[in-house]
Amino acid sequence: MTRRGKFVVNKMGNATIHFNRSTAQSLPTPQQHCQNISSPHQPTVCRRVASPPTLTLTQKLEFVLTLINRLLIGFITIYLCWMSLRLDRKDIPWHAVLCTLGFLCLMSEGLMAYYRGNVWTQVCQRQEKARLHWVLQLCGSIIGLIGIVIKMCLEEVHFHTRHGILGLATMIILLISLLSGLGSLYATELKSRLQPRVNKALHNIIGLMTFTLAMLSMYYSFETKLFNDYSLDAAAYMDFRHLLEITTVIIFVLSTYGPLWCLFHSRL
Ligand code: HEM
The missing domain is CATH 1.20.120.1770 (Four Helix Bundle (Hemerythrin (Met), subunit A))
Structure with a gap:
């Protein structure tokens, strides 16, 4: 998987592009935000779960x-x-x-x-x-x-x-x-x-x-x-x-x- 600008490009298997609103530093760790949305044999796709900003x-x-x-x-x-x-x-x-x-x-x-x-x-x-x-x-x-x-x-x-x-x-x-x-x-x-x-x-x-x-x-x-x-x-x-x-x-x-x-x- 390579990162181009703000898009995360998955090169494994079927190519899929996910828009990621975070910058390089704030890319979510797999433990935090990864969801395996397909079968175990298919590549894991990282998707950032957008959480609304919480204001005090x-x-x-x-x-x-x-x-x-x-x-x-x-x-x-x-x-x-x-x-x-x-x-x-x-x-x-x-x-x-x-x-x-x-x-x-x-x-x-x-x-x-x-x-x-x-x-x-x-x-x-x-x-x-x-x-x-x-x-x-x-x-x-x-x-x-x-x-x-x-x-x-x-x-x-x-x-x-x-x-x-x-x-x-x-x-x-x-x-x-x-x-x-x-x-x-x-x-x-x-x-x-x-x-x-x-x-x-x-x-x-x-x-x-x-x-x-x-x-x-x-x-x-x-x-x-x-x-x-x-x-x-x-x-x-x-x-x-x-x-x-x-x-x-x-x-x-x-x-x-x-x-x-x-x-x-x-x-x-
Ligand atoms: C923060 C805003 C303002 C500043 C810093 C300011 C500054 C000044 C200064 C330095 C003078 C003296 C000029 C001189 O005697 O040669 C003056 C005179 C004057 N200003 Fe202002 N002014 C402001 C806003 C206003 C506004 C909003 C009005 C009208 C509603 C106004 C009306 C007048 C009038 C009628 C004079 C001549 C009579 C006097 O000296 O009181 N000014 N102003």
């Missing part, structure tokens, strides 16, 4: 929480984009659109790339998760930074509100975070100068700080004049504003759970 209660809960997180991110992103893009072209607040897309949508998705509760990255290897993480973070950062720069060009007085100051802090630490990300990507090459574990833990901490500041700035964006002017009845009723604020807090908690778990379980 915690894993199921993590999948559900990630799904809820994505729904909440979608809710805020779609609402703020709709609120902004329905205006006349010259009035569109691109700052709100780009910062929401970059910091809320792409950055939180990038944070969840390594998370074991993330259904989309379940099939990915560690390297693929790393690539997805940095691509999402880089795109989110660029889009968010363009949004901030647009606002800075439009405003006459700068960084005079809670939202603006937190946004400025986000921008500064984001640049440090991108550098630390580059260091983390080349952790092996830099191991003579900095232990890879320390390097990655540092990147984790700086990345979490960036996301925390971005979400705080997002939280306070719902008290800006722009939001009050263009959002549904925001000036008259506080309910919807509170709903968006609470949603932002939940998104923050659900997105940072994975990286925090990694941080506390990595032995420095």
Whole structure:
């Protein structure tokens, strides 16, 4: 019997080909998964008995929480984009659109790339998760930074509100975070100068700080004049504003759970 790719070819007797979903390392041992499905004189045919993956209660809960997180991110992103893009072209607040897309949508998705509760990255290897993480973070950062720069060009007085100051802090630490990300990507090459574990833990901490500041700035964006002017009845009723604020807090908690778990379980 020879193995070609993922197919097990039986050359003895009548040639039969069985599709085997396992890789070379995980080929079942005869004792485990072999069944003699013919008479004793005929060749033994190995067939892998496909067992459904068993998920623990915690894993199921993590999948559900990630799904809820994505729904909440979608809710805020779609609402703020709709609120902004329905205006006349010259009035569109691109700052709100780009910062929401970059910091809320792409950055939180990038944070969840390594998370074991993330259904989309379940099939990915560690390297693929790393690539997805940095691509999402880089795109989110660029889009968010363009949004901030647009606002800075439009405003006459700068960084005079809670939202603006937190946004400025986000921008500064984001640049440090991108550098630390580059260091983390080349952790092996830099191991003579900095232990890879320390390097990655540092990147984790700086990345979490960036996301925390971005979400705080997002939280306070719902008290800006722009939001009050263009959002549904925001000036008259506080309910919807509170709903968006609470949603932002939940998104923050659900997105940072994975990286925090990694941080506390990595032995420095
Ligand atoms: C995480 C996302 C966000 C970040 C990091 C951010 C960042 C900033 C920064 C740095 C400024 C100061 C610009 C300056 O003074 O020159 C600013 C101003 C402003 N942003 Fe945002 N922003 C975000 C999301 C939003 C959203 C979603 C809205 C609208 C709903 C918004 C509305 C405003 C307004 C109206 C100003 C000018 C008044 C003020 O400084 O409060 N921002 N933002």
